[in-house]
Amino acid sequence: MDVELAVDGDPSGDEARSLRRWLLETPEFRGRVSLRESPPDPAELGRRIDAVVLALGGAAENSAESLLEVLQGWLSSRRRTPAAVPFSLQLRLAPGEITASVSAELANGQLDESLRAFIDELTARLRSNAEVACPADVTRPPGEITDGPAGFAAHEVRELARVFNSAPRVDLLLRAAGLGPELFLAFESAPNVLAYWTDVGHQLALGRSPRGRSRILAVAADEFPANPVFRGAREVPPGPTG
DSSP: OEEEEEEETOTTSHHHHHHHHHHHTSGGGTTSEEEEEEOOOTTOSSOEEEEEEEEOTTOOTTHHHHHHHHHHHHHHHHHTOTTOOOOEEEEEEETTEEEEEEESSOBTTBOOHHHHHHHHHHHHHHHHHHHHHSOSSOOSOTTOOOSSOOOOOHHHHHHHHHHSOSHHHHHHHHHHTTOOGGGSOOGGGSSSHHHHHHHHHHHHHTTSSTTHHHHHHHHHHHHOTTOHHHHHHHOOOOOOOO
16 A cells, blocks of 8 residues: 655655655655656656655554654644745545645644544554454465465464564564565564564565565574474475376
């Protein structure tokens, strides 16, 4: 799920770049922020910035409140800048879908109500996605290992969270599996260890790293060969004979 933040009245793209820098200063958003650009018109010298894109697929639901804090701080800083050009910020949950439009002008010192409504809707969608990423029931046979994008089953998430429950242990596991920790949400940014591994599983299901699930579970099984969850994930059923 992507959030698009488009700055209307910013032909130079300076305000969009400023917003991007603010988002990148938030640890849980690092690696999730990009610029959507389009080719320049004949009279323009460079590519035109259409929107700042924040990829929140698999993010914890409190990421919506983190986004609100960034936007509050950034909008406040722009209002204090004397040379700032008046602009408005449009927030979308899908291309062409404007769900909030916030003026850079402060209205009676209060936050625009449409922004609060947008954050509430975003929180609900992130919560719903988390429930889908980590269902209550196991939906994948323990011995199944796929070569394509696949996330963790619910019992695998719980076991990873139980065993690999600190930033150093997670870092070592991911690097041993050939996956950089920077591919996923920062461990310290997750509300708890279960939410962290749920996010990792969701990112793998989206194709963040081919065969990432089997590589992580294989390394975990090497480290804990007696663990039935990790061992079961490595035991691929033999194919038909004869």
